[in-house]
Amino acid sequence: MSKILLLNASPYGDRSRGHALAMEVCSTLLARDPATSLIERDLGPMSHQPIIRDYADAIIGRQDHGVPAFTLSESLIRELEDSDHLIITTPMHNFTVPAALKLWIDYVLRHGRTFGNRDGVKFGLLQDRPTLVIVTSGGAVAQPGALQPDHLTDYLRDVLATLGISNVRFVYIEGPADEAMTAARRVIQGDPVFR
Numbered sequence: 175m176s177k178i179l180l181l182n183a184s185p186y187g188d189r190s191r192g193h194a195l196a197m198e199v200c201s202t203l204l205a206r207d208p209a210t211s212l213i214e215r216d217l218g219p220m221s222h223q224p225i226i227r228d229y230a231d232a233i234i235g236r237q238d239h240g241v242p243a244f245t246l247s248e249s250l251i252r253e254l255e256d257s258d259h260l261i262i263t264t265p266m267h268n269f270t271v272p273a274a275l276k277l278w279i280d281y282v283l284r285h286g287r288t289f290g291n292r293d294g295v296k297f298g299l300l301q302d303r304p305t306l307v308i309v310t311s312g313g314a315v316a317q318p319g320a321l322q323p324d325h326l327t328d329y330l331r332d333v334l335a336t337l338g339i340s341n342v343r344f345v346y347i348e349g350p351a352d353e354a355m356t357a358a359r360r361v362i363q364g365d366p367v368f369r
């Protein structure tokens with residue numbers, strides 16, 4: 175059975191435009207293969223689980239994966255490991271990922287668990303899988319003429335690559351106009367995996 179993991183980093187939860195587009199994609203995938211299941215994780219509540227000293231000590235001290243400080247981290251990693259398709263929907267917040275998604279990253283990227291390090295070069299320990307990142311923003315980000323810096327796209331691409339996930343495409347809903355949604359939908363319709 176195939177599993178889709180949908181991570182939603184918008185503070186608007188299921189009222190966000192990114193979530194609406196992600197659900198359109200999920201409906202298509204579910205209709206294509208009825209044996210597919212969908213796991214949805216709203217990352218909003220992550221903001222109440224900041225990185226604390228116990229977790230930092232466990233990371234820096236290379237503690238055993240089973241220690242209590244890794245409980246949340248382990249459950250997020252297992253959820254990711256279990257997925258065949260990953261969809262991340264995230265707003266841009268001040269040119270980069272919102273804090274909720276950054277926390278998910280800090281809990282999921284763990285040396286010796288999800289990535290290794292050979293001669294200072296990090297490499298992923300997870301299976302690659304088709305991944306779609308839907309980015310929503312108040313203004314232009316990726317289209318020609320965008321005037322603001324984009325510290326989200328390359329950052330998130332590097333994070334996913336460090337986990338071993340490089341089969342990644344980014345789709346942008348740039349600005350509040352309906353046309354932004356239509357343009358993003360058109361890009362997805364051209365994608366062989368997520369259309």
Ligand SMILES: Cc1cc2nc3c(=O)[nH]c(=O)nc-3n(C[C@H](O)[C@H](O)[C@H](O)COP(=O)(O)O)c2cc1C
Pocket residue numbers: 184185186189190191192193264265266267268269270310311312313314315322
């Ligand atoms: C704290 C904060 C920072 C933001 N920073 C940016 C930004 O740097 N660039 C931008 O285009 N929009 C920015 N926005 C607008 C959000 O990207 C926009 O609200 C979001 O895309 C809405 O999409 P959603 O409905 O999927 O959550 C910001 C919004 C908030 C709340």
